[in-house]
Amino acid sequence: MRIDIVTIFPEFFDVLDLSLLGKARQSGLIDLGVHNLRDSTIDRHHSVDDTPYGGGAGMVMKAEPWGAALDAILGSDAPAAAPAAQAEGGPILIFPSPAGDQFTQAMARELSLEQHLVFGCGRYEGIDQRVVDHYSQRGRVRLVSLGDYVLNGGEVAVMAMIEAIGRLIPGVVGNPASLVEESHEDGLLEYPSYTKPASWRGLEVPPVLLSGNHGAISTWRRQQQIERTERVRPDLLPRTI
Numbered sequence: 001m002r003i004d005i006v007t008i009f010p011e012f013f014d015v016l017d018l019s020l021l022g023k024a025r026q027s028g029l030i031d032l033g034v035h036n037l038r039d040s041t042i043d044r045h046h047s048v049d050d051t052p053y054g055g056g057a058g059m060v061m062k063a064e065p066w067g068a069a070l071d072a073i074l075g076s077d078a079p080a081a082a083p084a085a086q087a088e089g090g091p092i093l094i095f096p097s098p099a100g101d102q103f104t105q106a107m108a109r110e111l112s113l114e115q116h117l118v119f120g121c122g123r124y125e126g127i128d129q130r131v132v133d134h135y136s137q138r139g140r141v142r143l144v145s146l147g148d149y150v151l152n153g154g155e156v157a158v159m160a161m162i163e164a165i166g167r168l169i170p171g172v173v174g175n176p177a178s179l180v181e182e183s184h185e186d187g188l189l190e191y192p193s194y195t196k197p198a199s200w201r202g203l204e205v206p207p208v209l210l211s212g213n214h215g216a217i218s219t220w221r222r223q224q225q226i227e228r229t230e231r232v233r234p235d236l237l238p239r240t241i
């Protein structure tokens with residue numbers, strides 16, 4: 001998968017050298033390009049933001065640098081050139097935004113099947129709306145939110161999305177079985193896990209896990225998943241009425 005990120009803080013993404021995703025990059029499963037938005041400015045001061053039309057607090061990111069940066073990644077075809085060809089199969093342009101669709105495991109799985117993702121990290125009060133409108137005429141664009149809280153910019157959100165998406169790409173996680181029994185994959189939260197020693201600070205590992213009875217262990221784990229989900233995230237359970 002090819003991933004491009006446009007940001008005014010490229011250093012944020014240095015950590016993608018580490019861990020599983022770092023290995024996935026080394027082995028060529030993920031091909032990452034991080035682009036500094038300021039490199040696409042044309043004025044002397046490399047300004048990326050300006051005051052909002054209509055007034056109000058804060059600054060808005062200017063359309064021109066975004067247009068130049070995204071054209072350099074996506075190509076600068078006129079909107080009419082190939083709209084049908086770009087709608088299916090072309091890159092998906094994702095803008096992290098608290099005003100977007102909620103990012104979920106299902107969305108991560110969907111996006112893990114794509115060949116090319118482009119993330120545009122906004123800062124300040126957001127990006128000039130015409131950037132989203134323009135690229136929506138040329139291809140697939142999504143606004144995606146991590147949850148109902150406000151971050152200072154899209155960088156941390158994009159990091160979370162790339163980690164959630166990247167680990168679902170075949171070959172990135174060494175043992176694919178470990179992806180199966182995770183929270184959210186079957187609609188329930190994960191069961192609790194234990195390792196040695198069997199007794200620690202007066203707390204015992206549930207005896208069933210030491211029993212060697214695989215049927216009983218499966219049943220217990222399923223029960224734990226359901227109890228935990230009822231207690232912590234009842235909104236995830238199917239409605240019974």
Ligand code: 6GU
Nearest residue numbers: 096097146147149151157
């Ligand atoms: Cl995706 N971006 C920003 N700036 N804030 C957020 C968010 C995204 N998701 C939740 N809060």
